[in-house]
Amino acid sequence: MATSDLHMQMMAFDYVKGMSNGGGSLAKLASLIAEARAEITSRHGACLLFDNGDTFQGNPITEFIVRNGCQQVHPIVACMNALQYDAGGLGNHDFDHGLDALASWLTEHKMPVVCTNVMSASLPDVCPDLMLERAVTFADGTADTIRIGVLSSLPDKTALWSRHHVQDRANICPPLPKLKTAAATLRAQGADLIVVLAHMGLALFDEGPEAQNQISDVARIEDVDVVIGGHTHLRFPGPDHSGVAEADCNLGTVHGTPVVQPGASASDLGVIDLYLGKPEGSAAWQVTSATSKLVPVTKNTPECPEILKIAQDAHSATMQYLAEPVATMDKSIHSFFALAQPSPVPALLAAAKRRTIAEVIADTADSNLPLVAVASAQLTGGFDGPDNFLALSKGVLQRRHIAGLNPYANHVWAVKTTGAQLLDWLERSALIFNTLAANAPDQLLVDPRIPGFRYDAIYGLTYTVDPRQPPRFDISGKVIASNKGRIRDIRYHGKPISWEQEFIVATTDHRAGGGGVYKTFSSQEIVMQGHAPLQEAVLAYLQSPDRQSAQAAPPWSFPHPMNRTAILHTAPEACDYLDEIAHLNPEQCGETPDGFLRLRLHL
Known part of the structure; x- marks a missing residue:
C-alpha cells in the first residue's frame, strides 16, 4: 500500500x-x-x-x-x-x-x-x-x-x-x-x-x-x-x-x-x-x-x-491562530477569471513582493533600476479541481485568508535581469494558452497539461498576449525557432523597453530556482534572498498605509478584438461574478464531469 x-x-x-x-x-x-x-x-x-x-x-x-x-x-x-x-x-x-x-x-x-x-x-x-x-x-x-x-x-x-x-x-x-x-x-x-x-x-x-x-x-x-x-x-x-x-x-x-x-x-x-x-x-x-x-x-x-x-x-x-484578525480589505477579490484577464489575487501578491524588495534595495545602487514584480495565476482549478479557487470578501481578514493567498512556503527574492530575459519570461508564461483557431467555438483557452501557477504576469510592465500565434517555447521549455511568439508591445511606464535594459524583478525562491520550466538564476543574478516569507510580506503590505500606491496597473491583455471564442473552465461560483467579464460576452455551457463550469468567452 x-x-x-x-x-x-x-x-x-x-x-x-x-x-x-x-x-x-x-x-x-x-x-x-x-x-x-x-x-x-x-x-x-x-x-x-x-x-x-x-x-x-x-x-x-x-x-x-x-x-x-x-x-x-x-x-x-x-x-x-x-x-x-x-x-x-x-x-x-x-x-x-x-x-x-x-x-x-x-x-x-x-x-x-x-x-x-x-x-x-x-x-x-x-x-x-x-x-x-x-x-x-x-x-x-x-x-x-x-x-x-x-x-x-x-x-x-x-x-x-x-x-x-x-x-x-x-x-x-x-x-x-x-x-x-x-x-x-x-x-x-x-x-x-x-x-x-x-x-x-x-x-x-x-x-x-x-x-x-x-x-x-x-x-x-x-x-x-x-x-x-x-x-x-x-x-x-x-x-x-x-x-x-x-x-x-x-x-x-x-x-x-x-x-x-x-x-x-x-x-x-x-x-x-x-x-x-x-x-x-x-x-x-x-x-x-x-x-x-x-x-x-x-x-x-x-x-x-x-x-x-x-x-x-x-x-x-x-484554528485559533488562523482566526486572528490581521488586516482589512477594501474590496472583494477572487481568482475565477485569472486566466482570462488580469486578476486582483496575483496583483496583491505582486504588490507585496514589490514593496518588500523596494525596502531592501532602497539604499543600494540597485534602487536606480526599474523594479517590477512577478506573480502567478495560482488557485485556478487545474489538476486540483473546481475547489481550487480563492474568493475573499471585503472587510476584516483573518490569518486563514492570508494563508489561502499562498499555500506554499515561498519566500520573496529579487533577481537582476534584462529586457530580453523578461521577454523570454513572458513567452514561457504565455505557453499556457492553446493556439486559438478561427471558427472553433469550443476550443479550450488553456492547455490542461499546464497548471495555472506556471502563468506569470509581470506587474510594472504592460504588454499584449496573442494566443492566436503559436508559442515560442514548447511545453518542456525548449525554444521553437520558427515561431515568433505571443508577446507584443512590452512597455515600462508607457515607454517600450530595450532588450539590454536592466531590471530588478521581485519574485519567489521557487521561480528564481527555475521552478515551472523558467530560467534558473545564478547566485550573481540574485539581488536578495533569505527568509522573507511571502505570507508575511502580504500581511505587511495589507497593514501598510500606502498599500494602494504600491499596486501596479493591470499588466497584460489580449488583443481586441481577436475574433475568437474559447472555453474557460472555472468554479461554478463564478456565475455570481459574470458582470466582471461582460466585455467577453460569457456563455454558460454546463459543467464538466469533474465539476468545472464551462464558460464560452468571446475574445
Whole structure:
C-alpha cells in the first residue's frame, strides 16, 4: 500500500475556508488501510505500507508548528507512527522549512526514511537504501521469509528550488544513476523484491534533458519490481495518463512494471497486489503477476477516530491562530477569471513582493533600476479541481485568508535581469494558452497539461498576449525557432523597453530556482534572498498605509478584438461574478464531469 503527497492533510478540513469538507484525509486513508490489512491477512499474505514524501508542507498546521514549536511529536509523524508505516521517502516540499526542522521531525519517525539521491550530514536519520524482511505463512501452514529492498528518489532540481536551505549542506544528485547502482547492489545482497519510492510523476510529454518526472525511466531499471510515484498530484492507474505510450492505464503498469500514484492530499490509497513464486531450481522469489489499483476516499469514507484524536490538539491550536484578525480589505477579490484577464489575487501578491524588495534595495545602487514584480495565476482549478479557487470578501481578514493567498512556503527574492530575459519570461508564461483557431467555438483557452501557477504576469510592465500565434517555447521549455511568439508591445511606464535594459524583478525562491520550466538564476543574478516569507510580506503590505500606491496597473491583455471564442473552465461560483467579464460576452455551457463550469468567452 502507498500514500504520497499527503501535504499535512490529516483531517478532512479546509483551513482557508475554516470548515470541514468531503475531501481526502489521512484519517480516512486509515480506514482504507485497515480494510486492506484485514483482507491480506485473511489471504495469508504479507502487507507493507509506504509513504512517498511531501508530507510536512501543504496546510497551515506546519506553518503554525514552525512559528510556535511543537511540544509533542509532530502530529503527522504521530499519525503515521500509529498507522505503522514500514518505510517512507522524501519529497521536494519536505525541504521547505529547512534541514534543521526536517531533521528534527524525522527523529520522531518510527519508520525508516530513505532517500537514495540525497546525501547530507544534516539528515542523519535518512538512509540511502533499506532491506526489510517479512515472514509469510501460506494456506498449507508452511512459512518463508521475503526480503524487500527499498529505494527512494526526488527530483534533483530540489537543489535549486530549495537552494537557500540545502546549499553547502546537502548533495542532491540526478536520481537515475543512483537508483540503478543501488538496485543492483540490493539485488546482489539477496533482495527478492525492490520497491522504489519515486517522488516524481509519469511525464505527459517530453520534458527534455532536465526532466523531473522520470517514472518511465525508473520502471525500466532492470532490478526494479515496483514503483510508487507522486509529485505531480495526478493518479495512476486511471485516465490522468491516457495517451502515454508506455503506460497501461487499466492494468497499472509502465513498461510492464507495476506502478501506482495515489493522487494528493490523501485522495487515494495506492494498492499493488504482488503474486510471487520460485522458478524451478531457484531459491529466490520472483513476481509472477501483479495488479495495481487506486482506492479513492469519498465523502462517506469514515475517518479513523484514533487519527482524529492524534491530530486534534494541533488542529485546534492552528484554528485559533488562523482566526486572528490581521488586516482589512477594501474590496472583494477572487481568482475565477485569472486566466482570462488580469486578476486582483496575483496583483496583491505582486504588490507585496514589490514593496518588500523596494525596502531592501532602497539604499543600494540597485534602487536606480526599474523594479517590477512577478506573480502567478495560482488557485485556478487545474489538476486540483473546481475547489481550487480563492474568493475573499471585503472587510476584516483573518490569518486563514492570508494563508489561502499562498499555500506554499515561498519566500520573496529579487533577481537582476534584462529586457530580453523578461521577454523570454513572458513567452514561457504565455505557453499556457492553446493556439486559438478561427471558427472553433469550443476550443479550450488553456492547455490542461499546464497548471495555472506556471502563468506569470509581470506587474510594472504592460504588454499584449496573442494566443492566436503559436508559442515560442514548447511545453518542456525548449525554444521553437520558427515561431515568433505571443508577446507584443512590452512597455515600462508607457515607454517600450530595450532588450539590454536592466531590471530588478521581485519574485519567489521557487521561480528564481527555475521552478515551472523558467530560467534558473545564478547566485550573481540574485539581488536578495533569505527568509522573507511571502505570507508575511502580504500581511505587511495589507497593514501598510500606502498599500494602494504600491499596486501596479493591470499588466497584460489580449488583443481586441481577436475574433475568437474559447472555453474557460472555472468554479461554478463564478456565475455570481459574470458582470466582471461582460466585455467577453460569457456563455454558460454546463459543467464538466469533474465539476468545472464551462464558460464560452468571446475574445
